[in-house]
Amino acid sequence: MVTQTSAPDQSPGRPRDQRIDEAVLHATRELLLEVGYAGLSLTAIAERAGTTRPALSRRWPSLDHLVHEAAFPADLTAPLAPSGSTTRDVRAMVAGALAAFAHPVARAAAPGLVAAITADPALHAVLLERFSAALGGIEQPLLDVVAGTTFFALLLHPDDLDDDWVDQVTHLLTEGIPR
Template sequence: MSRTVGGGRPRDGRIDDAVLDAARELLSEVGYNGLTLTEVAARAGTSVPAIRRRWPGKAHLVHHVVFPTAVAVPPRNPTATLADEVEAIVDACAAIFSDSAMRRAILGLISDLGPQTDVKAQLTDELRDIVWPDLTERLQDAAARDGVEVSEDPTMVIEVAFGGTLAAVLLRRNERLDDAWRDSMRRTLHAVLAARV
């Protein structure tokens, strides 16, 4: 498996995967502050320069570990109802923020986003330009299929789901976001979207 970067020679995707797996394991074990690229390289069977060719620094690497686009933007279901799409958003947020690596990394990563404006831009640009428009369109399409007029900006509802899940994870510490929490969040978001004003 290889990926071509910048028009140059193909990059070995196996190294990418090994580094991401090693970083995820280490985040779960030692947290963000305890993670070093040296230890990631040793566990992944590669070198720090090889990691830096892919990710300029620790914050870049951790960002790719804890915010997988594949989870935030799953394949579309052309017959999904509004309730289905809301459920998918809540489940994706819960999956991202319930991950042990994310729990150990989130505060350290947020603290590093301030001085590292390129990482902050990368994270916010990915959410704003890829994830948010996709999810907004899904909600609008599903509402149209259901014959429901969406009463609120879907983007705001997505932000509530994202921010609410993050807040729940931070406040609940080691408690999992169980079925009862997910059901409550789904009902709340669906009621807001489908409310008649």
């Protein structure tokens, strides 16, 4: 079972203050850019956000879950609406993956998150759920190819990924390898 990492508390009492969630996510993004994944701590994030570590622990099961939500916010991974054209839909997927993975915060978080998802099945499930939902039920192999291609290309030649690259990958995925 996968649970949303920032779902509202279901317990009675005072409603959760969304401003704290926003401040924590903002502080996490800032610190990722300043100190990188390895330099992050819940204490530093809480101090930057003007809250406490227990407030973070009530909202996110771990630092890794918090970083995942900060690096890949819902608006970056919003579901794609089918256009009726396979080529347009694949291009939108490739462009969306590039936008999500190339974002400076996502790039700062990626090395740590890759290590974390291999060690944390719950985080792995949350990550898969978020990206699968963004692609609107697209077949898993296509999700793997688009995400894997984009992620690896960002590692190898991040400065060469532009609309032309998106078009080339789209063509390869929709038309295959030219003979």
